[in-house]
Amino acid sequence: MIERRPILDFLSHVVLVLGVLIVFFPLYVAFVASTQSAEQSALSPLSLAPGGEFMNNYSTVLFKGAAGQVTAPPVLHMLWVSLATALIIAIGKISISMLSAFAIVYFRFPGRGLFFWMIFVTLMLPVEVRITPTYQVVSDLGMLNSYAGLSVPLIASATATFLFRQFFLTVPDELAEAARIDGAGPLRFLKDVLWPLSRTNVIALFVIMFIYGWNQYLWPLIIATDTSMYPIGIGIKTLISGGDSAVEWNLVMATMILAMLPPGLVVVVMQKWFVKGLVDSEK
Structure with missing residues (x-):
């Protein structure tokens, strides 16, 4: 029979949660930047609050592609x-x-x-x-x-x-x-x-x-x-x-x-x- 130790279970969950946060945080930053305007995404430090350009940015890259100084085909x-x-x-x-x-x-x-x-x-x-x-x-x-x-x-x-x-x-x-x-x-x-x-x-x-x-x-x-x-x-x-x-x-x-x-x-x-x-x- 395996003995359950609450302290070890708690520490295991803490390590797992920290690991998830470490992996998830860069993805969250990328998502936040994808919802902002070009000026907002270029600021340092970057705001961690989502912007209001979600639909505009995603529709632009999906169907139009990037234009201006850098040109790329539609995503x-x-x-x-x-x-x-x-x-x-x-x-x-x-x-x-x-x-x-x-x-x-x-x-x-x-x-x-x-x-x-x-x-x-x-x-x-x-x-x-x-x-x-x-x-x-x-x-x-x-x-x-x-x-x-x-x-x-x-x-x-x-x-x-x-x-x-x-x-x-x-x-x-x-x-x-x-x-x-x-x-x-x-x-x-x-x-x-x-x-x-x-x-x-x-x-x-x-x-x-x-x-x-x-x-x-x-x-x-x-x-x-x-x-x-x-x-x-x-x-x-x-x-x-x-x-x-x-x-x-x-x-x-x-x-x-x-x-x-x-x-x-x-x-x-x-x-x-x-x-x-x-x-x-x-x-």
């Missing part, structure tokens, strides 16, 4: 570019990784161990390391300023392949034998047996890969030379690239708040399955 379009790119990356990573792990675990062919380690070694070669040859290939294929150029070079994932492989190794061999006796082929076994068993793992990986795709900055910065293909990260950088005198911090903060909403919503909606996929050991 609504940049959010769509980021959303489409993140979905393609997440779904592509999961699909390719599951198929490759399935082949490595359930098919007997010469060198399958070597192929797995070749995939695993690519963890040491992120896109930042191979960015020049990757850019050359994308450019030669005419994929600049396209959704394919933003997402396809980032789809391959050694991490997801490794995680799926480790999960498939825990699946009892009797399931594969039973499926074979029932006349199920490899794809039928993958669809009817492995997919339902790995659903929570897929959701956990989807959340991680979606946020990874959403937060991409360096690769889109090189590939997207047309403002119509700017993701939200590049849009924020564009807003603050004109120097302190040209930055409208109220619009920058409104854009940052909007940029945080989609990944935050994904985490909140899928939180239950995300945690279960990471810690659940039942198969």
Whole structure:
């Protein structure tokens, strides 16, 4: 029996509340600045009282974009570019990784161990390391300023392949034998047996890969030379690239708040399955 100690419970709650306040305060400051005018948001120290420009600021960045000394496309379009790119990356990573792990675990062919380690070694070669040859290939294929150029070079994932492989190794061999006796082929076994068993793992990986795709900055910065293909990260950088005198911090903060909403919503909606996929050991 675990003894409950009120003092320790109180201290634990104090630490948790302090942690929440430390994380929440910068977000509150950003939200407050996004509701103020450009003059108010430039004051030092910044007022912590919300202003009256909420609707004006958010409608401006969503549908019109920033103008004046710094020009940026509408945030609504940049959010769509980021959303489409993140979905393609997440779904592509999961699909390719599951198929490759399935082949490595359930098919007997010469060198399958070597192929797995070749995939695993690519963890040491992120896109930042191979960015020049990757850019050359994308450019030669005419994929600049396209959704394919933003997402396809980032789809391959050694991490997801490794995680799926480790999960498939825990699946009892009797399931594969039973499926074979029932006349199920490899794809039928993958669809009817492995997919339902790995659903929570897929959701956990989807959340991680979606946020990874959403937060991409360096690769889109090189590939997207047309403002119509700017993701939200590049849009924020564009807003603050004109120097302190040209930055409208109220619009920058409104854009940052909007940029945080989609990944935050994904985490909140899928939180239950995300945690279960990471810690659940039942198969």
